[in-house]
Amino acid sequence: MKTSWARGLRAGFAAGVAALGVLVAGQGLTAKAAAAPRVWYVSVGAESAHSAIEAMGFYPGVITIDAGDSVVWTLHSMEPHTVTFLGGVRLTPKLLSDFAPAGGGTYTGTGLHSSGMLAGPHRTYRLTFPKPGFYPYLCLMHGTAMSGLVIVNPAGTPYPMTQAQYHRLASQEEEAALAAGQAAASGAVLSTSPGPNGSTIYHVLAGIDSGPTVMTRLEPTQVGSTAGGQATLTQEGPGVIAVTVTVWGLKPGSVLSDGIGIGTCSEPGPGVDRLNPLKADARGLATATTLITGNPQLLAIPSAGWTVDVGPSGSAGNGTAAVACGAVSAPAATGMRFYPWTVTIHVGDQVQWLEASSMEIHTVTFLAKGQKAPQFGSPASVRPAGGPVYNGSGYFNSGVMTPGQTYTLTFTKPGVYAYHCLVHDDMGMIGRVIVLP
Numbered sequence: 169m170k171t172s173w174a175r176g177l178r179a180g181f182a183a184g185v186a187a188l189g190v191l192v193a194g195q196g197l198t199a200k201a202a203a204a205p206r207v208w209y210v211s212v213g214a215e216s217a218h219s220a221i222e223a224m225g226f227y228p229g230v231i232t233i234d235a236g237d238s239v240v241w242t243l244h245s246m247e248p249h250t251v252t253f254l255g256g257v258r259l260t261p262k263l264l265s266d267f268a269p270a271g272g273g274t275y276t277g278t279g280l281h282s283s284g285m286l287a288g289p290h291r292t293y294r295l296t297f298p299k300p301g302f303y304p305y306l307c308l309m310h311g312t313a314m315s316g317l318v319i320v321n322p323a324g325t326p327y328p329m330t331q332a333q334y335h336r337l338a339s340q341e342e343e344a345a346l347a348a349g350q351a352a353a354s355g356a357v358l359s360t361s362p363g364p365n366g367s368t369i370y371h372v373l374a375g376i377d378s379g380p381t382v383m384t385r386l387e388p389t390q391v392g393s394t395a396g397g398q399a400t401l402t403q404e405g406p407g408v409i410a411v412t413v414t415v416w417g418l419k420p421g422s423v424l425s426d427g428i429g430i431g432t433c434s435e436p437g438p439g440v441d442r443l444n445p446l447k448a449d450a451r452g453l454a455t456a457t458t459l460i461t462g463n464p465q466l467l468a469i470p471s472a473g474w475t476v477d478v479g480p481s482g483s484a485g486n487g488t489a490a491v492a493c494g495a496v497s498a499p500a501a502t503g504m505r506f507y508p509w510t511v512t513i514h515v516g517d518q519v520q521w522l523e524a525s526s527m528e529i530h531t532v533t534f535l536a537k538g539q540k541a542p543q544f545g546s547p548a549s550v551r552p553a554g555g556p557v558y559n560g561s562g563y564f565n566s567g568v569m570t571p572g573q574t575y576t577l578t579f580t581k582p583g584v585y586a587y588h589c590l591v592h593d594d595m596g597m598i599g600r601v602i603v604l605p
């Protein structure tokens with residue numbers, strides 16, 4: 169503090185600082201006090217009580233700062249995440265399992281910069297952005313579905329929002345995500361199907377995701393424009409997104425281009441994908457659906473950072489000449505429970521668990537009497553064990569279940585049997601099978 173104070177004096181700031189009556193931190197105490205770099209705050213993840221629902225996003229999802237400013241990300245969940253800027257490094261399935269920190273504390277858009285795995289209360293990651301640009305980022309643990317965007321304007325550009333406004337926006341985005349996860353969890357009903365020899369198969373979900381569809385309103389972007397509409401983005405399956413754009417208020421017969429871009433409607437950035445053109449009918453209404461396909465492990469609707477832009481023919485994707493535009497904000501969340509958490513069956517019936525979250529791995533694990541749960545990651549935790557028939561004792565493990573995978577057990581002995589997800593039992597992911605005679 170002494171050094172900065174002296175530097176301040178040298179810079180001729182004695183009067184100003186004295187008038188403020190406080191010591192000003194050294195960094196940014198330059199000839200132009202108004203341009204002092206700022207620090208902005210973004211939350212990583214969010215969760216409901218007892219970690220039952222985990223929100224998969226950064227809040228706010230998009231933040232606009234000035235060159236020289238820094239962003240501090242703070243973890244707000246039991247679930248670990250990363251903050252990762254690819255910096256031109258190709259995203260591969262292998263990189264999605266690399267949770268080591270990378271890069272320095274300054275990011276100019278090149279080179280992998282990653283927090284590494286943030287785990288534990290209020291862990292933070294800080295980056296400074298000296299260069300204007302659009303900087304998307306993601307969580308390597310949860311893939312492109314968990315995305316954010318930092319927009320950096322030249323130094324001195326007026327900020328579109330204050331930190332207090334970003335906090336309010338962040339709360340709204342978190343609530344929307346948790347509500348979407350809660351809706352999915354509440355909607356999960358136990359289904360059954362006929363099994364062999366008159367038995368019944370009970371279908372239990374390991375984890376659950378918020379719905380696959382995101383609706384985005386398209387608002388007119390030009391003065392006097394009457395165009396408005398709606399974009400519906402649906403994750404049809406791994407690596408497939410369907411985008412349906414409907415616009416009204418157009419000149420009958422006119423043809424418009426549309427596309428997906430990075431940025432916001434007021435700050436459009438680079439284009440991501442072109443969408444099928446829109447042709448207005450006699451009522452001035454146009455609609456078109458486009459399937460976007462990509463690597464099943466890499467392409468997902470991002471929780472933030474995309475816009476859908478509609479513009480004159482040939483213009484779409486970068487938003488600069490947009491007629492209508494909407495920012496895609498996907499309220500993504502995942503349920504960290506078994507659905508239902510308890511299931512009552514009869515001797516001879518089967519329970520089939522389905523890994524129903526696209527963003528998580530889980531296990532279904534029955535411990536032997538007196539056995540301590542193996543630490544997740546140990547050989548015993550990740551390897552399947554026990555076979556297909558459970559008679560009430562011994563160690564039974566599904567091994568690591570990846571999205572879409574199932575695990576089936578036939579129960580032959582009456583009793584009450586508790587089981588765990590070895591990855592998430594500390595978050596309360598435990599279940600129970602009651603077997604009646």
Ligand SMILES: [Cu+2]
Nearest residue numbers: 249307309310
């Ligand atoms: Cu994550």
